[in-house]
Amino acid sequence: MVNLSKVNIRGAKPNRASKSKNNRSLKMYGVIGGLFFIFSLIQLQLDYSRLLPGILKFGKTALLMFPPDASEWTHVLLAAVESVQVAILGTVLGIILAFFLAFLAADNIAPNRVISWLIRSLASLLRAIPTLIWALIFIVAVGMGPLPGVLAITVGAVGSLIKVFAQSLEEVDEGVIEALRSTGASWLQIVLQGVLPVALSALFAWCVMRFEGDLAESTILGAVGAGGIGYELSHAMRSYQFDQALFVGFVIFMMVFSVELVSNRLKLKMRKRA
Amino acid sequence: MKGEQLQRVRRTKRNQLLLFLIILAVLTIWSAVGTDFTPGALWGGIGDGARFLFVDLMPPNVSEFPGLIQPALDTIYMSFVAMVIGSVIAGLLSIFAAATTSPHPALQIGLRAFSAMFRNIPVIIWTILLVASFGLGKLVGTLSLLIVSIGMLVRCYAESLEEIDMGQIEALRSTGASYWQIITQAVLPQFMPSLVGWSLYNLEINVRASTIVGMVGGGGLGFTIQSGMKLFQYKEVSMAVLLVLCIVLVTEFMTNRIRERII
Numbered sequence: 001m002v003n004l005s006k007v008n009i010r011g012a013k014p015n016r017a018s019k020s021k022n023n024r025s026l027k028m029y030g031v032i033g034g035l036f037f038i039f040s041l042i043q044l045q046l047d048y049s050r051l052l053p054g055i056l057k058f059g060k061t062a063l064l065m066f067p068p069d070a071s072e073w074t075h076v077l078l079a080a081v082e083s084v085q086v087a088i089l090g091t092v093l094g095i096i097l098a099f100f101l102a103f104l105a106a107d108n109i110a111p112n113r114v115i116s117w118l119i120r121s122l123a124s125l126l127r128a129i130p131t132l133i134w135a136l137i138f139i140v141a142v143g144m145g146p147l148p149g150v151l152a153i154t155v156g157a158v159g160s161l162i163k164v165f166a167q168s169l170e171e172v173d174e175g176v177i178e179a180l181r182s183t184g185a186s187w188l189q190i191v192l193q194g195v196l197p198v199a200l201s202a203l204f205a206w207c208v209m210r211f212e213g214d215l216a217e218s219t220i221l222g223a224v225g226a227g228g229i230g231y232e233l234s235h236a237m238r239s240y241q242f243d244q245a246l247f248v249g250f251v252i253f254m255m256v257f258s259v260e261l262v263s264n265r266l267k268l269k270m271r272k273r274a
Numbered sequence: 275m276k277g278e279q280l281q282r283v284r285r286t287k288r289n290q291l292l293l294f295l296i297i298l299a300v301l302t303i304w305s306a307v308g309t310d311f312t313p314g315a316l317w318g319g320i321g322d323g324a325r326f327l328f329v330d331l332m333p334p335n336v337s338e339f340p341g342l343i344q345p346a347l348d349t350i351y352m353s354f355v356a357m358v359i360g361s362v363i364a365g366l367l368s369i370f371a372a373a374t375t376s377p378h379p380a381l382q383i384g385l386r387a388f389s390a391m392f393r394n395i396p397v398i399i400w401t402i403l404l405v406a407s408f409g410l411g412k413l414v415g416t417l418s419l420l421i422v423s424i425g426m427l428v429r430c431y432a433e434s435l436e437e438i439d440m441g442q443i444e445a446l447r448s449t450g451a452s453y454w455q456i457i458t459q460a461v462l463p464q465f466m467p468s469l470v471g472w473s474l475y476n477l478e479i480n481v482r483a484s485t486i487v488g489m490v491g492g493g494g495l496g497f498t499i500q501s502g503m504k505l506f507q508y509k510e511v512s513m514a515v516l517l518v519l520c521i522v523l524v525t526e527f528m529t530n531r532i533r534e535r536i537i
Binding site: 029033036037045082086088133137140150224234260 | 323398519
């Protein structure tokens, strides 16, 4: 579920001169954060009396979950395959769309500033709305089944990939572009000969990370009716078949976890090569 | 001889890329067949989606706004509370989960496995699992956000802890400092920037997630959106989606500002 691809928290290294200032603002934000935390806790008016019975009840439910019931495994497996297919299709469509749009959005090679700004704003809009809300919108628009899931994942992937693709393209050495431009190369030639070969491996890494996130998303789409394995889980829980629910939960965990393992290995490989 | 070798390397590289693309294409076609997907369906779907977005959902019903303030605030409160409690718990656990600071390897592996389970089961699945025991409402939403936050933060914190400069720890250890002295004097000061950075990132994720846990009974804006869709109150839904958009964008803006100031 957690997608770590969008962050670069170590972007700015602290320098010694501003350290005391940083410390002071750190303390200030700490105090504000602490106050807001207390305020939120009061405002939430959580019903703590439900906490203990809830934990006990969850313990009982958890006992009912054992042993997991795998008798419906063909059914669950087919749903899992559907989730994987939705994720693959959504990610590939997203990659294709974002690939073309990113060249128009990256500052250093964008042919037109206005178009670049428009595409960036559109991407941040698409990105800001969670995939599950897109899924709800598409379910109403095109009906139930895997199609709204594919569309929702595509929209989410386009939104986030345009941003990271454009960032990777902007990291390409300005000198390369200048050199090609001075030889009178056309825009397409600059992109194909100068920018793309340099940025390709970075783009590839983003695609892998995006797929990791999308697979997690696709497992939950079913919970709102967009097909896939998420539906099996919410169905099992609603009909109090907790042992089946545990089996489905385990399959979901394995799906997400195996992709995390593979992409971790890929990331390590990329880092070694770099 | 050298040129020939270079050419051979280049050729195998190109073949590898080609093979990869072919496999990807086969997988895509397999997926398209499995989900009854056709380019026509995509085109029609985008058309239907756009029509629904711009005709049925527009314009948002602004008069619903006062009723949506409370769920919107709940969304923010839930994500913030989950982030703070999550980072405190994860901060303690990560010290035992990082290879550099863990007192025992078994503890490290156990905690890693636990956090992997917490974060690799999506937040909405946690909500579905917990709703049966804790009932509907904000409590279950906060709890599921908390679980996923802990899962993510333990991993991120532990990875940052493993990257810190071991020289300082060695230096302190050689002076005979105790385990806790080493943690507070050498580890924490180096660890602080990434701790804040990851917590802020976790807040962004929580805000997104808290808008969707409501769809399965976790309170907040997600519930409004889900029920509005079921009751065909599309104008109210679009107002709620607009609020989600604002909350997510404002949170991103603010966390970016804080990150610039602190790190």
